[in-house]
Amino acid sequence: MIRTRIAPSPTGKDVHIGSVATALMNYAWAKKNNGKFIIRIEDTDQSRLVPGGEKKMLTTLQELGIIADESPLIGGPFAPYRQSERLDIYKKYAQELVEKGKAYYCTCTLERLTEMRAKQQAEKKVPKYDRFCLSRQDEVKKQIEEGMKYVVRLLIPETEIVFTDLIRGEVRFQSSNLDDQVLLKSDGFPTYHLGVVVDDHLMEITHVMRGEEWLPSTPKHIILYDAFGWEKPFFGHVSLLRNPDKSKLSKRKNPVWASEYIEKGIFPEALLNYLALMGWSHPEGKDIFDLDEYIRVFDIKDVQTEKLKSKVVEYIGGEYNEKVIEMTIPLVRERMKKLSEYIPLTEFLFKAPDAYEIPLEKYKDTLTKVIAKLESIDAFNSLKIGEAMVDVAKESGLKNSEFFQMLRVAITGKKISPPLNESMEILGKEECIKRIKTV
RNA sequence: GUCGCUAUAGUCUAGAGGCCUAGGACAACAGAUUCUCAUUCUGUGAACACGGGUUCGAAUCCCGUUAGCGACACCA
Numbered sequence: 001m002i003r004t005r006i007a008p009s010p011t012g013k014d015v016h017i018g019s020v021a022t023a024l025m026n027y028a029w030a031k032k033n034n035g036k037f038i039i040r041i042e043d044t045d046q047s048r049l050v051p052g053g054e055k056k057m058l059t060t061l062q063e064l065g066i067i068a069d070e071s072p073l074i075g076g077p078f079a080p081y082r083q084s085e086r087l088d089i090y091k092k093y094a095q096e097l098v099e100k101g102k103a104y105y106c107t108c109t110l111e112r113l114t115e116m117r118a119k120q121q122a123e124k125k126v127p128k129y130d131r132f133c134l135s136r137q138d139e140v141k142k143q144i145e146e147g148m149k150y151v152v153r154l155l156i157p158e159t160e161i162v163f164t165d166l167i168r169g170e171v172r173f174q175s176s177n178l179d180d181q182v183l184l185k186s187d188g189f190p191t192y193h194l195g196v197v198v199d200d201h202l203m204e205i206t207h208v209m210r211g212e213e214w215l216p217s218t219p220k221h222i223i224l225y226d227a228f229g230w231e232k233p234f235f236g237h238v239s240l241l242r243n244p245d246k247s248k249l250s251k252r253k254n255p256v257w258a259s260e261y262i263e264k265g266i267f268p269e270a271l272l273n274y275l276a277l278m279g280w281s282h283p284e285g286k287d288i289f290d291l292d293e294y295i296r297v298f299d300i301k302d303v304q305t306e307k308l309k310s311k312v313v314e315y316i317g318g319e320y321n322e323k324v325i326e327m328t329i330p331l332v333r334e335r336m337k338k339l340s341e342y343i344p345l346t347e348f349l350f351k352a353p354d355a356y357e358i359p360l361e362k363y364k365d366t367l368t369k370v371i372a373k374l375e376s377i378d379a380f381n382s383l384k385i386g387e388a389m390v391d392v393a394k395e396s397g398l399k400n401s402e403f404f405q406m407l408r409v410a411i412t413g414k415k416i417s418p419p420l421n422e423s424m425e426i427l428g429k430e431e432c433i434k435r436i437k438t439v
Numbered sequence: 440g441u442c443g444c445u446a447u448a449g450u451c452u453a454g455a456g457g458c459c460u461a462g463g464a465c466a467a468c469a470g471a472u473u474c475u476c477a478u479u480c481u482g483u484g485a486a487c488a489c490g491g492g493u494u495c496g497a498a499u500c501c502c503g504u505u506a507g508c509g510a511c512a513c514c515a
Contacts, residue, residue, distance in 0.1 A: 009515050045514050110513075117512090126441055127511065151513055168444070177442050177511080185513040192515050216443055216510040239445080240508075274451095277464095281452055285463050389474080404474030416476040 002035030004207050007042045007196060010053035014257035015060050018211060018241045021275040025238065026209050027066045028276075028291075028298040035206070039071035040199060041082045044189045054082075060259045064268045065291055070203075078203040083195050090190035093198050093228070094152040094183050102227035103183060105140045106133040107150045129153065129180045152184040154193075154224065161219040166209065166236030167303050173219040181220050193217060197224040200233055209236040209300075236300060238279055279303055345418065349426060352435050353413025360439050363406045366396040367436050370407065374436075380429045382421035389421070410439050 004026035008019050015023075023039075030037040039061070041054055058073055070076025080086055097103035106129075117127040133140050134155070144150045161173045183194040190198070200208060215237045225232045255261060261271050269290060276294050277287065280303050289297075360367070373388045374380075393403035408420050411432060417423060424432050 007515090011515070042515065048514065106513095113512085121440080124440055149513095153513095165444095171443075173443075179511075182513050187513075189513085191513070195515090211509090212444065213509055213515090237444080242508080277451065279452095281463095285453070287451090287464055386474085393474085400474055402474095408475060414475090418476085420474065 001204075002030055002033040002207060003038065003203070003205050004030040004035065004209065005038040005040055005200070005203065005205050007040045007199075007210075008057060009042045009045065009048070010057060011045065011048040011050055012257065013050055013053055013056060014259050015057040016256055017258050017261065017275075018256075019057075020061070020064060020066070020258045020271075021241060021278055022210060022238055023061060023066050024272055024275055024294075025280070025298070025303070026207070028295045029207060029209070029300060030069075031295045032298055036069040037067075038076070038078075038203060038205070039068040039073075039081065040203065041072050041084075042192065042195055043082060043084045044185075044192065044195055046187065046189065056259070060257075060262075063262070064258065064272060066272075083190070083199065086199070087188055087190075089202070090184060090194055090198055091188065094190070094194060097154070097183070097227055098152060100227065101155070103152050103154050104134050104137055105144060105150050106153045106182075107140050107143050107148050108133060126177060127179070131180060134180075149186040151182045151186050153180040154183050154220065154227070156180055156220075156223060161222050163218065163222055163232075163235060165215070165218075166207070166234050166300050167238060168215075171215070171218075173216075175219065175223070178220060178223075183224075193220050193224065197221050197228075197230075201225070201228070201230045205233050207234045207236065207300075209238060212237040212239050236303070238303060241278065348412040348414065348417065349423065352431075352438070353409075353411075356409050356413055356439070357415045358405070358409050360406065360410055363410075364439075366392070366398065366403070366406070367410060367439060369396060371433050371436055374429060374433055377429065380425060382419075382425045385424050386421040410436050 006019060006023040006026055008015060027037045029035070039058065043049060043054065054072070058071065061068070068074070070078065070081060072081040075081070083090075094103065098105065108129075112132075113129070116130055120127045133153075140150070156175050156178045159175050161175060163171060165171050181193050182191050184190055196208075199205075218235055218237070221235075222232060255264070258271070262268060272291055272294075273287075273289060276289075276298075280298070282289060283297055283299075283302065369392050370389070373392050374385075377384050377388055389404070389407065390400070393400050396403065398406070404420060405415060408417055409415060411417075411420065411424060411427070427435075
């Protein structure tokens with residue numbers, strides 16, 4: 001059984017758009033294989049918690065159509081799905097590691113650590129814990145019994161770590177470059193590294209697909225799996241979303257929260273479609289497809305490395321108007337790329353123009369003829385209006401393009417609008433005449 | 440600084456040694472259609488970062504350079 005997951009931290013006001021992208025991929029892979037998709041909340045950093053962030057992130061994901069099989073909201077066989085509620089578990093496993101000699105206690109103060117690192121940096125060495133406490137474990141244990149704050153550190157063995165990344169292929173790391181990572185913090189919370197490994201194992205996760213920022217810490221995770229004697233999941237690291245200039249996606253340059261895109265009028269379907277295309281391409285080269293189709297054709301092997309550097313603000317676009325939404329006003333459907341454009345495009349239907357994009361003074365006579373003609377129309381529909389207006393255009397001696405532009409501005413105020421005849425039909429005879437008279 | 444990942448047009452990408460004088464989509468541009476814009480149709484320009492190898496043959500494999508990104512916390 002394939003089991004995938006996303007493990008976001010509620011450290012922002014909503015889901016990060018990048019998390020949506022990896023969530024989508026994990027979701028698709030699970031669904032494609034009749035597996036399960038899990039959402040686990042990694043809220044182990046008490047200081048960075050944003051109130052309401054978790055709830056918002058969960059509901060946004062749901063609104064987007066990425067539905068978890070197990071999550072803090074709906075529970076599941078491996079509950080709880082919130083790390084802050086699993087503290088005893090991590091503590092137990094950290095202790096187990098210490099007993100096995102794979103980890104050790106450390107009572108070094110933050111001051112000592114920063115001092116140590118500063119010194120190492122000055123000497124141009126890799127900043128690493130100097131294992132001061134490792135050689136004095138008895139003493140450390142005594143300090144702990146006396147109530148001193150402590151952390152548990154992973155004892156990094158001397159090896160080469162080799163693993164095959166689902167997306168990048170074989171990756172090698174020398175453990176000599178790795179720090180004796182803190183596993184259990186002095187506040188009793190686990191660090192990310194202990195938390196993910198323990199939970200992914202306990203929750204029987206088979207495929208860990210996450211952002212590439214985790215690639216450098218994967219060797220630590222592998223060492224942890226080995227220390228516990230656990231079977232490792234498959235790892236896959238996808239590239240990060242970037243700004244158009246390839247810089248890191250930042251709040252300054254782009255919206256980073258998923259709901260901001262929805263609020264801007266992007267259809268959820270379009271957002272997912274767009275995100276799916278980041279770093280992956282449809283085997284048939286298609287650009288427009290829905291979630292079901294994505295799930296059907298998705299394959300990890302088609303995910304590309306380092307290809308997610310796209311601009312995030314413009315989208316797959318107009319196709320969705322026709323495919324996704326039944327617009328109330330068919331006139332504007334093809335003219336809209338985003339839902340938010342609906343109002344500007346149709347505003348004139350509800351409100352007479354208060355300004356004209358081109359001066360209309362010289363057309364007064366022609367407009368008078370238009371009024372007369374409009375009044376004579378019995379069935380006020382677009383077809384009749386069109387015919388009548390072409391007549392007026394001829395009589396007035398104006399070119400069609402000039403005449404219709406003039407009339408369009410008189411009615412809508414704008415040079416660009418939905419089809420004029422249909423718009424006039426919707427407005428009705430009286431309103432049209434009224435608008436022309438007030439020019 | 441150290442370690443790691445990556446490098447095809449303006450953008451997103453196809454490409455797993457010969458099928459590539461590199462394909463598609465979006466954007467751009469030109470033309471046709473249209474009462475405006477849009478739509479639709481037709482066409483055009485546009486890329487394998489650089490330098491070395493390996494090979495009969497390299498966008499594809501190897502090495503180096505350059506560039507971008509990531510990671511080096513009791514953050515995730």
